Amino acid sequence: MIYKFNFRKDVQYIVVAAVVIFFAFVPLFGSTYTLTLSSTIMMYIVMSLSWSMFSGPTGYISLASGAFVGLGFYASGFLSSSLPLPMLMLVGGLVSFALAAIIGAVTLRLRGVYFTIFTFCLVELVKAVMTWYEIMIVRKRGLNVRNFGTDTAFYAMLVMVAITLIVVVVIKRSRFGMALTGIGESEDAASHIGIHTTRTKVFGFAISAFLMGTVGAVRATMLHHIDPGSSFNMMFSFLPVLMCVFGGMKTFLGPIIGAAVFAILQYNLITEMPQIYMIIFGAIMILAILFMPTGIVGVYERVINRIKKGKSKKGGTDDANA
Amino acid sequence: MSTVVNIVIYGVIMGGVYGLIAMGLTLQYGVGKILNVSHGEFLMLSAMTSCTLVKAGLHPLLSFLICLPAAFIIGFIINITIYRYLRKVSKDEATFESNAMLMSFGLYFILANIGLKIWGTLSKSYQYYSYPVKILGATIAVNRLIILAIAIIFIVAFFIFLNKTRIGKSIRATSQSTTAAAMMGVKINRTMAICFGTGGLLAAAAGVLIGMALSPTAQVGLSNTVIALIVVVLGGMGSIPGAVLGGLLIGLVGQAVSFIDSSLVMVANYLMVLILLLLRPKGLLGR
Amino acid sequence: MPMLEATGISKAFGGLAAVSKVDISVNEGEILGLIGPNGAGKTTLFNLISGAIQMDSGTAVFEGKRISGMKPYQICRLGIGRSFQAAKNFDGMPVHQNVLMGALFGKKGQSAANASKIVDEVLDFVNLNELRDKMVHDIPLASQKRLEVARALATRPKLLLLDEMMAGLNPSEVGEAMELVTKIRDSGITIIMIEHVMKAIMKICDRIVVLHHGAKIAEGAPQEIAANKTVIEVYLGEC
Structure with missing residues (x-):
């Protein structure tokens, strides 16, 4: 596409790139605690960015993230003794990609609500299959996973953050990204101007699943032991949605900010008062939808616009529609 | 022979309970376009409350009188506060539908964790007609039969409510077309709140029934939501008879499959719905 | 040979025939009007031709290619464009x-x-x-x-399906819309248009097809349609 550089919009990419580069040096001075926390933040960033990459523009709410992350867990569980980490990530990603493509091909033809229901049940389904496999076939609960070291996991997550950021930006500016947006704005119109809507949706969903599968594979190596319950965890499905709603799902920075905020909240609250933490989660979710439909980034933009109102009229940003 | 009878009887019992839960869910979606992921939490809260009250000395049947009105009122209040406000600020039906669903995740977090905070993860149960009888060679605990009877009473009562009462008719009118119903003088906001409350009430009724025999924990909510969703898709979204039919089907298939291997029930359910959606996307009785 | 030829198109929704055995054809360079009372099946016919829904029976052939059974995006790429009654921008x-x-x-x-x-x-x-x-x-x-x-x-369509592009417009806007339609035709694009604004239809269409309860009840030049007894009864009589 022909692209004009726009300082106000493009400065965010530069800032994010700078932060990613800064993160590369954290292992030089950070404690193990800092590294683990950072790895979690980065995992959440990948999850929420890849979720928003598909669900943001199309409006199809996916709740299958837990299944994809879990498949990544199990890719590591099965293969960590024989394969290096990058291969585990690739396998986790590809298995997730394949599952998303199959589920998407069936359910993305239907109305959005069916898609949500199916993805919601998918996590429970994969968990059930895996439990059945462990109980009936191998007769052993869970799997041990090789630990590649905190630094390795950290850098693997960092690489995935970088890759995800690039994928998100490239897609946003590509014809494919425009097709996704068109589908979200008006699926009928999109199909009648020559967009292959089903293929576009399935492919978009599968790419986002791939990214989630890779970070799942890394995450598992940080845990030593995994089982179906901890791998195919509904929380992994809900978290990206919450982070994106809170941060602003149609913006670039929203999912990143949402992920960082919730990862830090989680680390500080979940061990001491897990239920209270979850109740706060729920309350934030409801309040965010009601009072900041464009997320925290949308609120920020509105405030900035109001301050600038004296100088110029309201800009062409779409902060009024979420 | 007795195995088949067993599967059928237990299947019908579970089917009745599932039908009850799914009716509530499909009512909330069909009329208010709210896909309520926190639906199972109403069931869980009611089941746990009922068990707690019975342990403290209340008669099991009397706990209906506490749990059901409470669930209705909570649902009603949730609807007239956050959902009514959301409807007001949403620019169109599609935006409302997806935000309403997202908001129900928030409700799920809150309600599920209130349950966990109060009751922890241990199961609750009490003894109520828990001795067995023989029917056609199959052994069934009496309390299961009571569950089935009460579930049928609720389902029938609900159909009468929808078809014979004034408010029931306005609910059906609203589910056909909100705009048309409003023009015919139906109070839309009130009808929607009643539907949401009634949905919660039906889940609560199923909750009390589950409390009678199935030793619930504070974690049963989500899995019941998943089953209700599957039942509703199977029967056709928004269709009340579809919910009952779907419930029976899932109940029977569930019992049959769990006779082979209980961990495959979810797989069977999912495959069944996936195949149905390929052949008939509207569900069995969908419009 | 007509540019688009549809024969025996039928579509039922839940047992109710929305379009039944309709034959419709349009020649290159023509403006074909499609009229009929509300619920006559006009938009359904557009949906069937453009592939938004699949027909129960019948065939549609566009420039020698069978398009029935194709997906909307394929039909669009073959050269059939469409607009929507309620603007779907x-x-x-x-x-x-x-x-x-x-x-x-x-x-x-x-x-x-x-x-x-x-x-x-x-x-x-x-x-x-x-x-x-x-x-x-x-x-x-x-x-x-x-x-x-x-x-x-x-x-870049060769055939354009216009669904009530004049509904809700004031008289001067209707005039402008009529000009636009003729201008599109003059640029070499064939048009089928659904319209309720009679004045516009009668003036710019070369030929008109009338639908009623999903069936074609009349077809002909505007003057013939205006004089047709059945049409006046079911449709014009209402106004």
Whole structure:
């Protein structure tokens, strides 16, 4: 596409790139605690960015993230003794990609609500299959996973953050990204101007699943032991949605900010008062939808616009529609 | 022979309970376009409350009188506060539908964790007609039969409510077309709140029934939501008879499959719905 | 040979025939009007031709190719564009990007440079150039309807299906819309239009097809239709 550089919009990419580069040096001075926390933040960033990459523009709410992350867990569980980490990530990603493509091909033809229901049940389904496999076939609960070291996991997550950021930006500016947006704005119109809507949706969903599968594979190596319950965890499905709603799902920075905020909240609250933490989660979710439909980034933009109102009229940003 | 009878009887019992839960869910979606992921939490809260009250000395049947009105009122209040406000600020039906669903995740977090905070993860149960009888060679605990009877009473009562009462008719009118119903003088906001409350009430009724025999924990909510969703898709979204039919089907298939291997029930359910959606996307009785 | 020839098209919704055994054909360079009371099955017919829904029976052939059974995007790429009765624009995008979407995806392998050239041409053609940077919900209804047409035109169709593009417009806007339709035809695009505005239909259509309860009850030149007894009974009599 022909692209004009726009300082106000493009400065965010530069800032994010700078932060990613800064993160590369954290292992030089950070404690193990800092590294683990950072790895979690980065995992959440990948999850929420890849979720928003598909669900943001199309409006199809996916709740299958837990299944994809879990498949990544199990890719590591099965293969960590024989394969290096990058291969585990690739396998986790590809298995997730394949599952998303199959589920998407069936359910993305239907109305959005069916898609949500199916993805919601998918996590429970994969968990059930895996439990059945462990109980009936191998007769052993869970799997041990090789630990590649905190630094390795950290850098693997960092690489995935970088890759995800690039994928998100490239897609946003590509014809494919425009097709996704068109589908979200008006699926009928999109199909009648020559967009292959089903293929576009399935492919978009599968790419986002791939990214989630890779970070799942890394995450598992940080845990030593995994089982179906901890791998195919509904929380992994809900978290990206919450982070994106809170941060602003149609913006670039929203999912990143949402992920960082919730990862830090989680680390500080979940061990001491897990239920209270979850109740706060729920309350934030409801309040965010009601009072900041464009997320925290949308609120920020509105405030900035109001301050600038004296100088110029309201800009062409779409902060009024979420 | 007795195995088949067993599967059928237990299947019908579970089917009745599932039908009850799914009716509530499909009512909330069909009329208010709210896909309520926190639906199972109403069931869980009611089941746990009922068990707690019975342990403290209340008669099991009397706990209906506490749990059901409470669930209705909570649902009603949730609807007239956050959902009514959301409807007001949403620019169109599609935006409302997806935000309403997202908001129900928030409700799920809150309600599920209130349950966990109060009751922890241990199961609750009490003894109520828990001795067995023989029917056609199959052994069934009496309390299961009571569950089935009460579930049928609720389902029938609900159909009468929808078809014979004034408010029931306005609910059906609203589910056909909100705009048309409003023009015919139906109070839309009130009808929607009643539907949401009634949905919660039906889940609560199923909750009390589950409390009678199935030793619930504070974690049963989500899995019941998943089953209700599957039942509703199977029967056709928004269709009340579809919910009952779907419930029976899932109940029977569930019992049959769990006779082979209980961990495959979810797989069977999912495959069944996936195949149905390929052949008939509207569900069995969908419009 | 007609450009589009549909024979025996039928579609039922839940046992209710929405369109039954309709034959319809349009010749290159023609403006064909499609009229009938509400619920006559006009929009359903458009949906069937453009592939939005699949027909129960019958065939549609466009320029010698069988299009029944194809997906909307394939039919669009073959050269059939359409507008919608209730404007279905991409509300989150500015006007020019709406048109760009049509230009980019309407033909396989369209280059970006070519597409933006098409955008300029089309916006000029439908007189929306001044509004090109506005968001869709900031422009008046008449312009939104034009944008519907512009988006379809940007896909470079040979046949254009226009669904009630004049509904809700005031008389002077209707006049402008009529001019636009003739201008589109003069640029070499064949048109089928659904319309309730009788004055417009009678004036600009070469031929008219009347639907009633899903069946074709009359077909002919505007004067013939205006004089047809059955048509007057079921349709014109209502006004």
